[in-house]
Amino acid sequence: MDKYLIVGLGNPGDEYAQTRHNTGFMVLDAFAQTAGATFSDRRYGYVAETSLRGRKVILLKPTTFMNLSGNAVRYWLNKENIDQQRLLVICDDVALPLGAFRLKANGSNGGHNGLGHIQQLIGQQYARLRMGIGADYPYGSQIDWVLGRYSEEEKRLLQPSIDQAVKIIESFVLAGVDITMNQFNKLGKKVCPTKPE
Numbered sequence: 157m158d159k160y161l162i163v164g165l166g167n168p169g170d171e172y173a174q175t176r177h178n179t180g181f182m183v184l185d186a187f188a189q190t191a192g193a194t195f196s197d198r199r200y201g202y203v204a205e206t207s208l209r210g211r212k213v214i215l216l217k218p219t220t221f222m223n224l225s226g227n228a229v230r231y232w233l234n235k236e237n238i239d240q241q242r243l244l245v246i247c248d249d250v251a252l253p254l255g256a257f258r259l260k261a262n263g264s265n266g267g268h269n270g271l272g273h274i275q276q277l278i279g280q281q282y283a284r285l286r287m288g289i290g291a292d293y294p295y296g297s298q299i300d301w302v303l304g305r306y307s308e309e310e311k312r313l314l315q316p317s318i319d320q321a322v323k324i325i326e327s328f329v330l331a332g333v334d335i336t337m338n339q340f341n342k343l344g345k346k347v348c349p350t351k352p353e
Contacts, residue, residue: 158210163225165247187321244328247268
């Protein structure tokens with residue numbers, strides 16, 4: 157049976173719930189709910205399993221904290237003997253406006269600490285889905301911004317992209333990354349509002 161590892165990045169613990177840096181966790185929770193899958197506390201993360209048309213899908217929310225995400229990703233790839241081409245990592249991205257998203261087949265970490273640690277351990281050859289959280293913060297306040305919680309209005313703006321991310325995971329497993337990029341990336345573009353000077 158073909159196996160896939162879908163990883164949502166975030167930080168464990170109630171104090172980080174619903175924060176912008178935990179957008180990857182929020183996507184995986186939405187997908188698990190759709191699939192009727194339940195997470196359990198396993199080594200290096202919360203893990204759930206489901207299947208899509210005969211393909212086994214393992215969902216992972218690392219509990220290593222963001223900066224050591226690679227430990228969890230490498231462990232579960234090896235444990236389940238999953239090819240890196242069947243790995244999809246979902247993370248937040250300040251470079252994209254809130255509600256935008258972008259799927260890439262590989263590439264640099266873009267300054268994201270979670271992707272950076274994964275890259276150190278397994279390289280750049282894996283798919284990643286970046287979820288825009290915007291950058292509406294003063295210079296030097298990025299940490300406060302990413303660790304801040306979404307407002308109710310922001311959650312409302314984010315929800316359509318979470319719904320699309322659930323479909324992207326399904327398409328990634330069933331159709332592959334190239335077809336999925338062609339189909340969904342055009343839907344994920346949002347114009348960044350210009351900040352008043």
